[in-house]
Amino acid sequence: FRGKFYWSTKRERVFLPFLHETKASDIRHKTTLANASFSASVLLAIIPAMTGTNTTDIKRIGVLTGGGDCPGLNAVIRAVTKTAIFDYGLEVIGIEDGFLGLVEGRVHPLDEAATSGILTRGGTILGSNNKCNPSRFAVQRADGGYDYIDVTGRCLDHLEQFGIDALVVIGGDGTMACAQNFVERGVTCVGVPKTIDNDLVGTDVTFGFATAVN
Numbered sequence: 625f626r627g628k629f630y631w632s633t634k635r636e637r638v639f640l641p642f643l644h645e646t647k648a649s650d651i652r653h654k655t656t657l658a659n660a661s662f663s664a665s666v667l668l669a670i671i672p673a674m675t676g677t678n679t680t681d682i683k684r685i686g687v688l689t690g691g692g693d694c695p696g697l698n699a700v701i702r703a704v705t706k707t708a709i710f711d712y713g714l715e716v717i718g719i720e721d722g723f724l725g726l727v728e729g730r731v732h733p734l735d736e737a738a739t740s741g742i743l744t745r746g747g748t749i750l751g752s753n754n755k756c757n758p759s760r761f762a763v764q765r766a767d768g769g770y771d772y773i774d775v776t777g778r779c780l781d782h783l784e785q786f787g788i789d790a791l792v793v794i795g796g797d798g799t800m801a802c803a804q805n806f807v808e809r810g811v812t813c814v815g816v817p818k819t820i821d822n823d824l825v826g827t828d829v830t831f832g833f834a835t836a837v838n
Contacts, residue, residue, distance in 0.1 A: 684715040686788040687734065689748040690722035690799030694820045694832030697748040697794065702739040704792055704816075709736065717788055722753035722795070723802050726779045727761060731786055754798065759805045776805055783811065794818050796830070 687704055689697050701718070708714040716734040719725040742749055755762075761775040783791075790812040793803045796819030803813045817827040820836035 682712075682714060682789045684717060684787050685790045685792055686717045686719050686726075686731070686783070686786070687750065687792045688719035688722050688725065688794065689750050689752045689818070690793065690795035690802065691752060691754045691819065692796075693747055693752055694818060695746065695835040696831040697752075697818065698742040698745050700794055700816055700818070700831060701734070701749060702742055705734045705739045706736060717786055718750045721751040722756055722799070723758050723779070724753040724756035725751070726782055727756060727758055727775050729782045729785070731782075757798075757802050759802070776809060779806070780809060780811070790814065792816060794831075796821065797824060800824070 685708060687701060689701070705716045708716050717731050718734040718738070720730040720732070725731060738749070758776045758779050759774050760772045762770045762772055764770055791803070791806065792814045793799055794816040795803075796817070799818075800815050803815060807813050817824045817830040818832055819830045820832040822830050822833035824830055
């Protein structure tokens with residue numbers, strides 16, 4: 625189970641078969657919740673079957689949204705959180721502003737109250753960041769220039785500090801590339817395809833695409 629990366633792709637690493645894209649009309653008619661809830665159920669239920677790992681090994685999961693903002697993020701956060709809590713008895717930790725929150729140790733618990741009433745809200749209640757790459761983190765020098773350092777170790781320390789057993793990473797190609805670095809360090813990651821570009825290999829339709837083009 626440790627060190628494997630399950631991503632929504634039809635290749636060897638098949639894991640998360642999202643069925644529907646989020647549209648503005650879906651949000652108005654409340655069907656986004658059903659679609660995202662089904663996906664969240666698949667996301668969490670398939671872990672033991674794919675890995676042979678007992679679900680009792682997972683007590684707490686972290687959720688983050690990386691990259692640019694797009695429609696449907698709050699619906700996914702809501703569905704993942706409530707499915708994890710009510711169907712699997714897991715604790716859920718929201719990581720603020722994508723991987724930047726993991727670098728800086730900025731997290732907060734997600735529960736039923738925190739994720740209620742957000743279905744029709746745009747954006748992401750966790751915040752996002754499309755610049756932070758923990759393996760190449762920008763640190764400003766006194767002369768105004770930047771040095772780039774690997775702060776993955778700091779992120780791993782924070783995962784241990786907060787007792788996070790697995791990450792649910794919601795994002796596009798850049799976010800998934802960042803997650804791969806954690807996979808190589810032994811962290812269990814689940815990727816949720818989110819991008820208005822619809823350019824993730826092996827994923828038919830990503831969250832955010834239909835609303836962007838329609």
